[in-house]
Amino acid sequence: MNLDTKLHEDRDKSLLRVCMIGGLNTDTAPGFEATLAEAITDDWQMVLLDMKSLDYVSSAGLRVIFKAAKQLKAAGRSLAVANRQPQIEKVFEILQALPDMAVFSNDSELDEYLDAMQAKVKGRDAH
Amino acid sequence: MKQSFTTQLIIRVTLMAAVVIAGGLFIDYSLSRDRLVAGLEEGARSSISAAVLRIEELTTGLEGAVRFLAEAVDEVPDEARIDTVLRSVIDSNPHIFAAAIALDIEHAGAPEGLAPYLYRNGSSLVRTDLSNADTPYWQEPWFASIRDSGRAAWVEPYFEPTGAKVEMTTFSAPLHRNDAGGAKVFIGVATIDLRLTDLYDYLDDLSIDKKGFGFLLTAQGTLIGAPDGRVISAPLGEVLHSDGVSNWKDWLKDASTEPRRALVNCPQTAERCQLRVADVQNSKWSVGVVYSEDALLSPLRDYQLRVLIVGAGMLVLIGMVVSIVTKRLTEPLLALATASQSIARGELDVPLPAHRGDDEVSQLVGAFDSMRQDLGHYIRDLESAAAQRSRMDGELSAAHEIQMAMLPQGGKAELHTDAVDLWARVRPARAVGGDLYSFHQTGRRLLISIGDVSDKGVPAALFMAKAISLIQQWEVQPATVPPEIALQQLNEGLTRDNDNCMFLTLFMGVLNLDTLKLHYASAGHGAPVLLREGEPSMLEQQRGPALGLREGLSFPLNELQLQTDDRLVIYTDGFDEAQNTADDMLGEAALCEILAGPDKLPLDEAGAAIFAAVDQFTAGAPQFDDMSLMLLEVPGQRRSALQSEHQSLEIDAALPSQAARWLEDQWRAQGLPDSALRDMQLVLEEVVCNVRDHAQTGDNATLSLGLERFADRVELECIDPGHAYNPLEDAERSALGESTEEASIGGLGLHLITRLTTRQSYHREDGRNILRLRMDLPVWEQNGPDTATGD
Structure with missing residues (x-):
């Protein structure tokens, strides 16, 4: 099983999109963990795991995602997931993974969320 | 609160x-x-009236004195005569301060006039003459006004500058002489002076309180009084101020204000005071009083305070x-x-309050005392009952163990022979019961029995003990006695000395393990159910009466040819007569359905499933009767795996990926549905990671994987030679649904295993961990290996 990752940076929205292609299991988890750890060292407000092309995730893979979510949350940032395939969603559901994590089923939901967040931040800065 | x-x-x-x-x-x-x-x-009111009366008396007295003066001088007097008259008037009246007779200039006999004036100075009288003043006295108002009016009158208060030099007021009257023609001729004025202080003595007791004062009011509205303790004279308007009265002169003249009362400012304080004025008879003067209402009401306030204190x-x-x-x-x-709190803690001999008489409290104490005594008796009874019960429970528990020990393998039995498999279980309704089963293989024969003693509990258990010992004697006979004969012999043994008329229904069978032919006989026992090709059917059987009631019975023999994959279910009436809470009985038809349900399951699971299904029907109702179940199966292909593959993989870092590849290959090869592959991959990954991380095996150790496809399920078998490790119990299991901060990072795998598989079992055998995981397959169009498609 292999896992490729592609990073898309959106500086305007302070969003790092991590496209996951392949499967995230006990073999691919360490590599992904390293990639993710390096990618999130930059000060991204949100790191989005795009699972459109991810067709397998095991508990070893979720472990990496949990860890990253914890790190980001502790730093006041957030981890979100998008475009989960049904079998991925099932695993998330069984493990009741991070009920407070933002989940987007498509890009337009994500855009809406980001717009709302940006408006909120601007509103806060204005004060 | x-x-x-x-x-x-x-x-x-x-x-x-x-x-x-x-x-x-x-x-x-x-x-x-x-x-x-x-x-x-x-x-x-009365003090004002009294003051008015006194003033009236004074005026009358003065008028009398003046009249006396007038009469005493009806001729024009000489100076000595005037002195004498004045002296007698002053002496006769202590209130008079001074008196004078001033003759009109025409009758004075001297150009400067004649006006002798006597006034008091201490105890003596001093004489002066008013004609010595700078202004001729006949031009003074006190003289002129009387001369002109011809009437006696009071003069407004004034300061006398020549004689006594005090503030005073004067009562003056004209002096007349009748001339020869009888006409009245004015000859002078007689005056009597009163010091204001003396005059004010008359009003002394008009001061009703310290804040108020009494006063006289002249015809011109001049007030004579002592508002601040010193006697003064001043216009009324200068001394008293009222919001209600702007012009005192009008107010005094206005007849509609009778009786004259008004609210005024108290002279010395900011309080409100009452003003009352009363006219003096025959005079234009009035008497007034000013008093503070508050001060007036002070006795009332004292009374108020007393009332409050008393209250x-x-x-x-x-x-x-x-x-x-x-x-x-x-x-x-x-x-x-x-x-009662002490009693609730069990201290029954706590003292109760003493009670005398027959009031309600005494009755309560009495009732409480008798309740306490009753409670004491009750608790002692309960304790002894509990002790007895506990002893009984102990005995019954021991009895249960002894009874179960009478049954092969203690009431839960399994037997595997080359020809048949057997599974049996007894579940008494109470601690002990009357159900029994037994089996015994002798040579190529398998002897089986299952029976039910009438009633339940201890009596049934004792009778059952006798029966099972007789049955087990039959089982060990060197030459097998056929079941119908065995029943006859058992009946003789059980009927003997059975005065309580206990009886036993019994199924007895002898199975030839070579021919699979079952000979059986029934003593009043229900027919077994045969599951053939998944279809349940009750065996047709000839049966005899129950055992233990009558001697000399005979029993018909029945015969059944078993086939491969047949499953025979023999049970006691605790199953078909099971009752739910609504007292509905399960019945044979419903039982047959339950028996057929787990037909595809292995024998032990099927037995457990049948018990569970009946429990589901009774839904918590207490077990009505003892329950015994015996399953006999001729193993064949029906319940075995349709396909089975095994593979040994070396336990090393590459194990997960190799296992995953093997699974995917096998899955496709066995034509299993792709939809379930991901789930099994997840499960396998968790299992092999566990083995890799926890098995602690030596070099070259291998993990044996098996994938077995059944008609309705697929089973994964993992066998590793590691140290004893049950992943179902020993693995870390994290709490689910926690927030990001709370969530633990590991411990998720076991959740996936238990959620994605329907049955998990672990046992350790020959130093190996054996884990079997079952996944029920949905009804799917089975793809043979030939039609499997890869992607």
Whole structure:
């Protein structure tokens, strides 16, 4: 099983999109963990795991995602997931993974969320 | 806030007493106040009247004196005569300060006139003559006005500068002489002077209070009084100020203001004062009084204060009395409450409050005492009953173990032979029961029995003990006695000395393990159910009567040819007569359905499933009767795996990926549905990671994986030679659904295993961990290996 990752940076929205292609299991988890750890060292407000092309995730893979979510949350940032395939969603559901994590089923939901967040931040800065 | 009954009672009774006292005092106060105010008004009125009378007396007296003067000088007098008259007038009247007779210039006999004037100076009299003044006296108003008017009158107060040099007022009257023609001829004026201070003595007792004062009011509206303690004379308007009166002259003349009263400012304080004015008869003068209403009402306020103090005192007294009485009443109740708490803790001999007489509290204490005694008896009874019960339970528990020990493998039995598999279980309704089963293989024969003693509990258990010992004697006969004969012999043994008429239904069979032919006989026992090709059918059987009631019975023999994959279910009536909470009986038809349900499952699972299904039907209702179940199966292909593959993989870092590849290959090769592959991959990954991380095996150790496809399920078998490790119990299992901060990073795998598979079993055998995981497959179009498609 292999896992490729592609990073898309959106500086305007302070969003790092991590496209996951392949499967995230006990073999691919360490590599992904390293990639993710390096990618999130930059000060991204949100790191989005795009699972459109991810067709397998095991508990070893979720472990990496949990860890990253914890790190980001502790730093006041957030981890979100998008475009989960049904079998991925099932695993998330069984493990009741991070009920407070933002989940987007498509890009337009994500855009809406980001717009709302940006408006909120601007509103806060204005004060 | 919670308050004790005592406090509530005290507060309420005292409050009610307070209301009653306050009401009474208020009524008393209102009545007293009206009376008091009326009295004060009356006092003020009468003191004014008295002052008016005195002033009237004074004026009358003075007028008399003046008249005397006038009569005494009816001729034009000489100076000596005038002195004598004046002296006698002053001597005769202590109020008169001075007196004078001033002759008109025409009759004076001297150009400067003649006006002798006598006034008091201490105890002596001093004489002067007013004609010595700078201004001729006949031009002074006191002379001129009397001469002109011809009438006696008071003169407005003035300061006398020549003689006495004091402030005074003067009463003057004209002196006349009748001339020869009888006409009145004016010859002079007689005057009598009063010092204002002397005049004011008449009003002394008009000062009703310290803030007010009495006064005289002249015809011109000049006030003579001492508003600040010093006698003065001044216009009324300068001394008294009132919001209601702007012009005092008009007010005094206005007849509609009778009796004249007004509210004015008190002269020395900012308070309001009452003004009353009364006219003096036969004079244009008036008498007035100013008094402070507050000061007037001060006795009323004293009375008010007294009433309050008395009321408060009464209230305190009542409160104390109420509190003493209440405490005396509730003390026994409190003691009872404390005692009841002690009793609740089991201290039954706690002392109760002493009770005398026959009041309600005494009755309560009495009732409480008898309740305590009853409770004591009851607890002792209960304790002895509990002890007895506990002893009985102990005995029954031991009896249960002994009874189960009479059955092969202690009531839960399995037997595997080359020809058949057997599974049996007894579940008594109570600690002990009358159900029994037994089996025994002798040579190529398998002897089986299953039976049910009438009734249940201890009597049935004792009879069952006798029966099973006889049955087990049959099983060990060197030459097998056929079942119908065995039943005959058993009946003889059980009927002997069976005065209680206990009886036993019994199924007995002898199975030839070579021919699979079953010979069986039934003593009043229900027919077994045969599951053939998944279809349940009740065996047709000839049966004899139950055992133990009558000697000399015979029993028909039945025969059944078993086939491969047949499953025979023999049971006692605890199954078909199981009852739910609504007292509905399960019945044979429903039981057959239940028996057929787990047809595809392995024998042990099927047995457990049948018990579980009946329990589901009874839905918590207590077990009605003892239940025994025996399953006999001729193993074949029907329930074995349709396909089975095994592979050994080396336990190393590459194990997960190799296992995953093997699974995917096998899955496709066995034509299993792709939809379930991901789930099994997830499960396998968790299992092999566990083995890799926890097995602690030496070099070259291998993990044996097996994938077995059944008609309705797929089973994964993982066998590793590691140290004993049950992943189902020993693995870390994290809490699910936690927030990001709380969530633990590991411990998720076991959740996936238990959620994605329907049955998990672990056992350790020959130093190996054996884990079997079953996944039920949905009904799917089975793809043979040929039609499997890869992607």
